[in-house]
Amino acid sequence: MCDxxxxxxxxDSYFMKLALNEANKASLKDEVPVGAIIVKDGMVLAxxxxxxxxxxxxxAHAEIIAIKxxxxxxxxxxxxxxKIYVTIEPCPMCAGAxxxxxxxxxxxxxxxxxxxSFGTILNLSNVSGLNHKVNVKSNVLxxxxxxxxxxxxxxxxxxxxxxxxxxxx
Amino acid sequence: MCDxxxxxxxxDSYFMKLALNEANKASLKDEVPVGAIIVKDGMVLAxxxxxxxxxxxxxAHAEIIAIKxxxxxxxxxxxxxxKIYVTIEPCPMCAGAxxxxxxxxxxxxxxxxxxxSFGTILNLSNVSGLNHKVNVKSNVLxxxxxxxxxxxxxxxxxxxxxxxxxxxx
Numbered sequence: 001m002c003d004x005x006x007x008x009x010x011x012d013s014y015f016m017k018l019a020l021n022e023a024n025k026a027s028l029k030d031e032v033p034v035g036a037i038i039v040k041d042g043m044v045l046a047x048x049x050x051x052x053x054x055x056x057x058x059x060a061h062a063e064i065i066a067i068k069x070x071x072x073x074x075x076x077x078x079x080x081x082x083k084i085y086v087t088i089e090p091c092p093m094c095a096g097a098x099x100x101x102x103x104x105x106x107x108x109x110x111x112x113x114x115x116x117s118f119g120t121i122l123n124l125s126n127v128s129g130l131n132h133k134v135n136v137k138s139n140v141l142x143x144x145x146x147x148x149x150x151x152x153x154x155x156x157x158x159x160x161x162x163x164x165x166x167x168x169x
Numbered sequence: 170m171c172d173x174x175x176x177x178x179x180x181d182s183y184f185m186k187l188a189l190n191e192a193n194k195a196s197l198k199d200e201v202p203v204g205a206i207i208v209k210d211g212m213v214l215a216x217x218x219x220x221x222x223x224x225x226x227x228x229a230h231a232e233i234i235a236i237k238x239x240x241x242x243x244x245x246x247x248x249x250x251x252k253i254y255v256t257i258e259p260c261p262m263c264a265g266a267x268x269x270x271x272x273x274x275x276x277x278x279x280x281x282x283x284x285x286s287f288g289t290i291l292n293l294s295n296v297s298g299l300n301h302k303v304n305v306k307s308n309v310l311x312x313x314x315x316x317x318x319x320x321x322x323x324x325x326x327x328x329x330x331x332x333x334x335x336x337x338x
Contacts, residue, residue, distance in 0.1 A: 057237055058246040058270040064228055077227040092293055093265025096286070100262050101227040114300060117265070121298035122291070124261055129290035131283060 010042050012107055015085040016141045019109070022049040022062060023087045023148050029054055033148045036062035036086040038070040038079065038103070045082065046070035062086060063094035067101050079103045087145040089116030089138065095124040098134055105135040109145025179211050181276055184254040185310045188278070191218040191231060192256045192317050198223055202317045205231035205255040207239040207248065207272070214251065215239035231255060232263035236270050248272045256314040258285030258307065264293040267303055274304040278314025 008014065015037050022035025026049035034050040048065030052058060063086055071077050079101040087109045090098060095117035098106055111120050118125055118136045125136045177183065184206050191204025195218035203219040217234030221227060232255055240246050248270040256278045259267060264286035267275055280289050287294055287305045294305045 052246055056240050056244055056246050058240065058248075059228070059233055059237060059266050060246075068226055068228060071225050071227065075225055077221055077225050077229075079227075091265060091269065092286075092296075092299070093262055093269050096260060096262030096265050097228050100260065114298060117261075122296055127261075127291055129283060130261070 091115040205235040260284040
């Protein structure tokens with residue numbers, strides 16, 4: 001993360017840490033902790049975190065929120081030359097949105113066996129017929145990205161157990 | 170569309186005509202004419218039409234707009250028991266959003282060779298691993314749904330040709 005002169009290198013790990021910070025924000029709102037960052041020319045263009053429950057909106061995933069913000073900022077729906085960093089492998093909807101917005105590269109943390117659409121349950125980066133191809137990089141800070149989700153669900157289970165015990169006593 | 174007593178039957182064609190009406194609204198705004206209607210228990214819950222260019226938002230497809238509106242109306246991200254009528258086969262993003270919102274059935278008009286994700290370039294209704302299955306019905310008023318799009322693009326090409334001729338003269 002640092003070169004020999006103490007200057008922060010803005011590499012994939014750096015941006016994934018920012019995405020993890022977004023995921024933490026979601027967690028604090030009792031949302032499944034997923035975060036996303038959109039970067040162009042080494043600069044952060046937009047950030048987003050999952051707000052599905054708070055907003056009662058199934059489309060309010062971290063990636064969709066970040067894409068909408070980035071487009072608003074540059075006043076265009078085309079995010080050519082942009083990279084998106086997301087803590088977990090995108091679902092079909094978000095993978096589709098990444099392709100629809102012409103994002104150049106998606107960098108994700110941990111794979112998602114329940115819906116990951118860039119290599120796990122399907123791979124939208126190599127479906128013929130789509131008019132845009134996106135590069136995919138996986139397993140960037142995968143342990144940290146996995147831990148934050150595991151920890152969220154572990155906590156949820158413990159709270160549920162506590163509630164049951166309180167009700168029974 | 171009518172029974173023997175002159176009462177309008179609210180069948181698939183009826184709701185697809187409402188979706189076509191939405192598509193027309195998009196066309197009047199110089200957007201690719203796609204419309205969507207969400208129905209629950211035979212009542213229209215929400216409508217949407219493509220606004221991608223007007224809003225500079227790659228996620229502003231008819232289906233996503235209708236889903237967001239329907240969820241806002243019922244104050245829940247779960248659209249269980251709902252049907253979505255859409256004039257063209259949904260793209261990967263919209264097919265993913267339909268699954269994410271737990272919509273029960275998607276009824277579409279014309280197939281889309283450039284991105285249709287319920288049977289054409291891929292089929293998200295039978296990908297194993299996803300936690301929701303959606304029923305799919307295709308080819309409802311397919312000719313009308315195809316014509317509105319063909320007519321839009323024909324008109325666009327003619328306007329372009331006219332502009333070139335005017336510039337050259």
